[in-house]
Amino acid sequence: MNTCILISTCEKYRSLTDFTRARIQEFWKDAPPLRLCGISGDPCALPLHDDPRDWMKVVRSACDALMADGFAQAYLILDDHPPLGRCHAAHLNETLPAMMRELGAVSISLSGYGQGRATNGKVVKWRDWQLDRCLPDTLWKYPLHPALWRLDALRDLLDRLIAGLPESEHTPWAFERRGGAKDAGLPAELTMHSYRIEGRAHAAIPYPGRLERFKSATDLYRFLVRKFAGETERAAVDERILGAHHYYHGPYPLIWSGLMRKGAVNRNALFFLSLVGRNDWVEAIQRLTFE
Numbered sequence: 454m455n456t457c458i459l460i461s462t463c464e465k466y467r468s469l470t471d472f473t474r475a476r477i478q479e480f481w482k483d484a485p486p487l488r489l490c491g492i493s494g495d496p497c498a499l500p501l502h503d504d505p506r507d508w509m510k511v512v513r514s515a516c517d518a519l520m521a522d523g524f525a526q527a528y529l530i531l532d533d534h535p536p537l538g539r540c541h542a543a544h545l546n547e548t549l550p551a552m553m554r555e556l557g558a559v560s561i562s563l564s565g566y567g568q569g570r571a572t573n574g575k576v577v578k579w580r581d582w583q584l585d586r587c588l589p590d591t592l593w594k595y596p597l598h599p600a601l602w603r604l605d606a607l608r609d610l611l612d613r614l615i616a617g618l619p620e621s622e623h624t625p626w627a628f629e630r631r632g633g634a635k636d637a638g639l640p641a642e643l644t645m646h647s648y649r650i651e652g653r654a655h656a657a658i659p660y661p662g663r664l665e666r667f668k669s670a671t672d673l674y675r676f677l678v679r680k681f682a683g684e685t686e687r688a689a690v691d692e693r694i695l696g697a698h699h700y701y702h703g704p705y706p707l708i709w710s711g712l713m714r715k716g717a718v719n720r721n722a723l724f725f726l727s728l729v730g731r732n733d734w735v736e737a738i739q740r741l742t743f744e
Contacts, residue, residue, distance in 0.1 A: 488519065526603055528563075541655060553601055564703075565585060584648045
C-alpha cells in the first residue's frame, strides 16, 4: 500500500486530534497508516522541522517525509474532521487510490457535490462513479475538507504558494483561497486535475431517513420564514438549524467546516450530532481543552 493518512494539527488541538484519531480507528476498517504533522511527542508524529505556526511549511515537510517512506498518496485530514459514521473502507483503501492513479488526479475531495451542493466544473464518469472535475479557474478547487492527495502534486502546490506568499499567509485558509485564485500562476498540471466525488451513491450505509425528513421539513420552514419574515429572520433561523444541511454523506461521512469554526467549537456540528443522537460526542467535544 502506498497510501497513508496525514492528520494536520498543532499542540493547541492535541486533544481534538486524539478524538479524530479515535473516530478513524472506530469507523475506518483496515485504515492506511496514520501520521501526524504539526506536533511532537506522539508515536505517529513526523519529525517537526518547521515553525508549527507555518502550516504550509509543516505540511510541505510532511510530504517529503511521507514520500521518503514510500507513500505516493495521502488522505490529508485536518484535526477537526473526524468521520461521523461508518466509512466505506473498500472505497477509501482501494477504489479511490486506483481512481487517482488512473486519472492522474491531483486531489479527490471527499466533500463532494450533491446533497444540496452544486458542481464546480464538469461531471465526468470513472467506472460507476460520477465525478465533478473542477475547472482550471474554479476558486475553491483545493478545499481542506478530507481529500486524497497525490503527494508530489501537493508538495509542488505548496512550494509555489510558499514562494509567492508572505509567512503570515502560510495558513490553511490562504491555501484554499490562494491556491484557486486566477493570479496564482499555477501550471495546468495542478489546475486541471482536481475532482470531487458524488458521495451518497458510494457510502457504506444508506442516508439516514430521519435526517432526510428533517431536512425536507426545514427547507419548507426556511422558505416560509423568508417569504413572510424576510431574509434577516431566515438568517437567524439558519444559525440554529442549518447544521443538518452541513452534513455530507459519503465514503467518509463528514460535516462542513469540521468541529471547529473561527477558533471555537462549531455550533452547527453540535446541532447535527444532537439531531442524530450522538449526545455522547457532544459532551466529549465540549469537554475538550484548547490551550
